[in-house]
Amino acid sequence: MKKYIALLLALVMVLGLAACSSSTPAPTQAPTETKAPAAAETTAPPTETEPPVEIVKLNVAYMPNYASLWSVLTAIDKGYFAEEGLEVTLWEFADGPSEIAAMEGGSIDLAYIGHGAHKLCINGKAQIFLPSSVHSTDRIIVLPTSGVTSSDDIANLKGKKVAYNGGSSSETALQGALNVAGLTMDDIQAFEMDATNMVAAMMSGSVDACTAWNPYSNQIMSNCEGALELEFATNSVNMSSWICLPSYAQENRDVLVRFTRALLKGMEFASNEENWPYVVGLYATQCAKDPVACEVETGDAQWFSADYIKASIADGTFQDLYTRQQQMFIDNGAVEAPVALENYILFDVMTDALG
Numbered sequence: 001m002k003k004y005i006a007l008l009l010a011l012v013m014v015l016g017l018a019a020c021s022s023s024t025p026a027p028t029q030a031p032t033e034t035k036a037p038a039a040a041e042t043t044a045p046p047t048e049t050e051p052p053v054e055i056v057k058l059n060v061a062y063m064p065n066y067a068s069l070w071s072v073l074t075a076i077d078k079g080y081f082a083e084e085g086l087e088v089t090l091w092e093f094a095d096g097p098s099e100i101a102a103m104e105g106g107s108i109d110l111a112y113i114g115h116g117a118h119k120l121c122i123n124g125k126a127q128i129f130l131p132s133s134v135h136s137t138d139r140i141i142v143l144p145t146s147g148v149t150s151s152d153d154i155a156n157l158k159g160k161k162v163a164y165n166g167g168s169s170s171e172t173a174l175q176g177a178l179n180v181a182g183l184t185m186d187d188i189q190a191f192e193m194d195a196t197n198m199v200a201a202m203m204s205g206s207v208d209a210c211t212a213w214n215p216y217s218n219q220i221m222s223n224c225e226g227a228l229e230l231e232f233a234t235n236s237v238n239m240s241s242w243i244c245l246p247s248y249a250q251e252n253r254d255v256l257v258r259f260t261r262a263l264l265k266g267m268e269f270a271s272n273e274e275n276w277p278y279v280v281g282l283y284a285t286q287c288a289k290d291p292v293a294c295e296v297e298t299g300d301a302q303w304f305s306a307d308y309i310k311a312s313i314a315d316g317t318f319q320d321l322y323t324r325q326q327q328m329f330i331d332n333g334a335v336e337a338p339v340a341l342e343n344y345i346l347f348d349v350m351t352d353a354l355g
Helices: 002-023 066-077 096-105 118-122 151-157 169-180 195-204 216-223 246-251 253-270 273-287 291-299 306-315 317-331 347-354
Strands: 056-062 086-092 110-113 127-142 161-164 189-192 228-244
Touching: 056 066, 056 096, 056 253, 066 086, 066 110, 066 127, 066 253, 066 273, 066 291, 086 253, 096 110, 096 118, 118 127, 118 228, 118 317, 127 169, 127 216, 127 246, 127 253, 127 317, 127 347, 151 169, 151 228, 161 169, 161 195, 169 228, 195 216, 216 291, 228 246, 228 253, 228 317, 246 253, 253 273, 253 306, 253 347, 273 291, 306 317, 306 347
Parallel strands: 056 086, 056 110, 161 189
Antiparallel strands: 110 228, 127 228
């Protein structure tokens, strides 16, 4: 019994010590404050991505010759228009006045024109936003029935039937030829027609001579026995240019600069003689022509490079060329009085595109 009581007392003491131990907290350190990682003192602003360039679809008029297509086909094939967010669709026309009429009708946005249609720009119908090339000579094609055998006896055209395309470079070339010979339009039997009918008229012998341009002049020379293409020098400036309507330039200036910038890249590449075979290939494919026959047209003009255009704007060369061209139209009565170049030539678009 004594052993039992002693054992019970020992158990009570052990339980008491355990209770005492659990009620007395062990000393602890001051709690440490947990902090979030410190932010960097300078945080880079979120990167702003460039907004995507608006894709603009453009209907562009051309004529089926090298002079019209040399730069625009290059810019398309090299992807220069795509870089500017432009999708170009080409539409074929026979002459500049028809292209301007299509622009006025709303089916065409931009166009290439030869020399003759520039008088429409001077008279306020359209505006030039980039020069393309310049021809230093004029040409006339004569059949044996004309009595003309060289550029020295063009006066033999008096009383003869001569075909031309009104309002285009064909008309201005004819006027130049007649001026050289001391004749006027009243001295010949002048027949106005489009370029395709001109080819047919020469092949049938319905006319004795004509003033055409490539590819029509090549067709005439290939199909008319005894035909001669005579080149004669005048003081003329046969410019070719890229144009749009004044309203288009006002409402779509950014698009116009983008198009011009891409076209200038094409011109810089295609004006290099080493690259002419490449460009001729594009032209031949576009117009379904024999590349060998197309090579002839590379000698038709001086093809402007972007660097040449930049330098010529700076030193006044282009201002002089367009002034001389305008005077030609004034002299032949197509333009009544001098017009400030700034009224119809967008030099600011050119300089912005050139950077």
